[in-house]
Amino acid sequence: MEPADSYSAYAPKRILFVDDDPTLARVYATVLKAESRNWEVRSANSGRQALELMERLTFDVVVTDLRMPEMTGLELLAKVREQHPHTSRVVLSGMRDQQEIARSLGDTHQFIPKPVKLETLRQALVRICNLDKFLMDPKVKALVGRFGSLPSFPANYLEIMEELATESPAIERIAEIVARDPAMTAKMLHIVNSAAFGLARTISNPLEAVQYLGTGTVRSLVLSVHVFSSFDHQVKGFSIEQFESHALRCARLARALMEHEGAPAAEAEDAYIAGMLHDVGKLMLAASLPDLYQEAERHAVEQQVSLGAAETAVFGATHASVGAYLLGLWGLPATIIEAVAFHHTPRHSDMRVFGPLAAVHAADVLEGEQSKIDRPMPIAGFDDIYLTALKVQDRLPPWRELARQTFPAPTA
Numbered sequence: 004m005e006p007a008d009s010y011s012a013y014a015p016k017r018i019l020f021v022d023d024d025p026t027l028a029r030v031y032a033t034v035l036k037a038e039s040r041n042w043e044v045r046s047a048n049s050g051r052q053a054l055e056l057m058e059r060l061t062f063d064v065v066v067t068d069l070r071m072p073e074m075t076g077l078e079l080l081a082k083v084r085e086q087h088p089h090t091s092r093v094v095l096s097g098m099r100d101q102q103e104i105a106r107s108l109g110d111t112h113q114f115i116p117k118p119v120k121l122e123t124l125r126q127a128l129v130r131i132c133n134l135d136k137f138l139m140d141p142k143v144k145a146l147v148g149r150f151g152s153l154p155s156f157p158a159n160y161l162e163i164m165e166e167l168a169t170e171s172p173a174i175e176r177i178a179e180i181v182a183r184d185p186a187m188t189a190k191m192l193h194i195v196n197s198a199a200f201g202l203a204r205t206i207s208n209p210l211e212a213v214q215y216l217g218t219g220t221v222r223s224l225v226l227s228v229h230v231f232s233s234f235d236h237q238v239k240g241f242s243i244e245q246f247e248s249h250a251l252r253c254a255r256l257a258r259a260l261m262e263h264e265g266a267p268a269a270e271a272e273d274a275y276i277a278g279m280l281h282d283v284g285k286l287m288l289a290a291s292l293p294d295l296y297q298e299a300e301r302h303a304v305e306q307q308v309s310l311g312a313a314e315t316a317v318f319g320a321t322h323a324s325v326g327a328y329l330l331g332l333w334g335l336p337a338t339i340i341e342a343v344a345f346h347h348t349p350r351h352s353d354m355r356v357f358g359p360l361a362a363v364h365a366a367d368v369l370e371g372e373q374s375k376i377d378r379p380m381p382i383a384g385f386d387d388i389y390l391t392a393l394k395v396q397d398r399l400p401p402w403r404e405l406a407r408q409t410f411p412a413p414t415a
């Protein structure tokens with residue numbers, strides 16, 4: 004059913020708190036209301052009341068307690084995902100069980116641990132509300148909001164399943180498979196960065212993520228909760244094999260560029276992950292809307308426009324913004340989201356120093372030059388305005404040389 008009021012990206016963000024303890028719901032509402040004039044905060048004392056309210060008003064975010072009589076928080080969020088998928092879903096949770104939390108991640112975008120620190124809650128809400136800068140169209144937001152996991156390269160999927168089926172799976176081996184698969188990397192970072200895991204900082208390294216969770220949790224997540232799946236679709240114009248190879252090559256080159264420019268090791272690693280994940284929006288669109296994806300490809304070829312322009316014409320958004328929005332909902336680090344969002348148009352970001360965004364942008368263009376795959380549509384090149392603003396336009400020759408060293412031509 005269509006909500007009674009109309010949606011506007013510029014209106015104050017509407018946040019709904021659901022807690023069976025009316026005092027608590029009122030405390031959150033009052034405190035957050037006092038902190039920001041940009042939020043309109045409402046509260047409900049049960050899942051049923053929340054759903055009734057959501058029929059009348061459009062909410063940007065719903066924040067719910069888990070344990071409530073009649074309808075639990077997770078039951079409520081499953082319904083919200085189905086009926087109001089554009090609304091971001093946050094749980095306030097006292098759950099300590101990693102596996103229980105992880106099982107709920109399909110219906111939940113983020114967890115905030117109880118007892119709630121108001122600053123943590125405020126920051127999470129600010130981050131979610133700010134994602135509107137990447138994606139404003141409620142239809143596209145609904146598409147991304149409903150999405151639970153990304154499909155993997157089938158060979159990687161088989162390999163991880165085989166490793167996990169052994170008597171004592173090796174953690175290094177699991178981490179190594181996860182680290183070369185963009186979908187698995189994204190999901191592991193979603194799980195480990197859920198605030199309920201109690202981390203003081205965000206983790207952007209899949210090896211650290213797998214080590215933190217431990218083999219037991221990863222095993223049950225993969226085998227019983229099915230956080231991974233295999234990309235078995237046939238989508239004309241989309242090759243999962245090429246997608247993975249491009250992601251890995253961009254990741255390696257982005258890190259090499261950062262090292263070449265003397266960036267600190269941690270930033271170079273962020274660039275590697277951002278390179279791996281920069282096109283996940285394509286993967287999501289190809290897996291969830293294969294017909295429209297094919298139409299966008301056709302549109303790009305027929306009209307001789309870039310894929311981004313064709314995606315905007317067909318979906319109303321580019322793979323870059325869809326990917327950034329999805330990873331943002333999943334709580335990935337801001338630097339990575341920024342690099343994903345603007346990898347074709349870095350001049351539109353606020354980032355004005357050489358960092359993971361510039362490295363991923365350059366790696367994407369240079370990888371395209373080196374791989375020499377014939378593409379039937381125009382390919383987006385360097386954003387000269389951005390490179391000039393960063394004063395790195397004279398670095399193209401050494402970067403090109405670095406790309407040649409990173410991807411040596413096969414010897415006959």
Ligand SMILES: [Fe+2]
Pocket residue numbers: 281282322323346347
């Ligand atoms: Fe891209």
Ligand SMILES: [Fe+2]
Pocket residue numbers: 249281282367
């Ligand atoms: Fe790309």
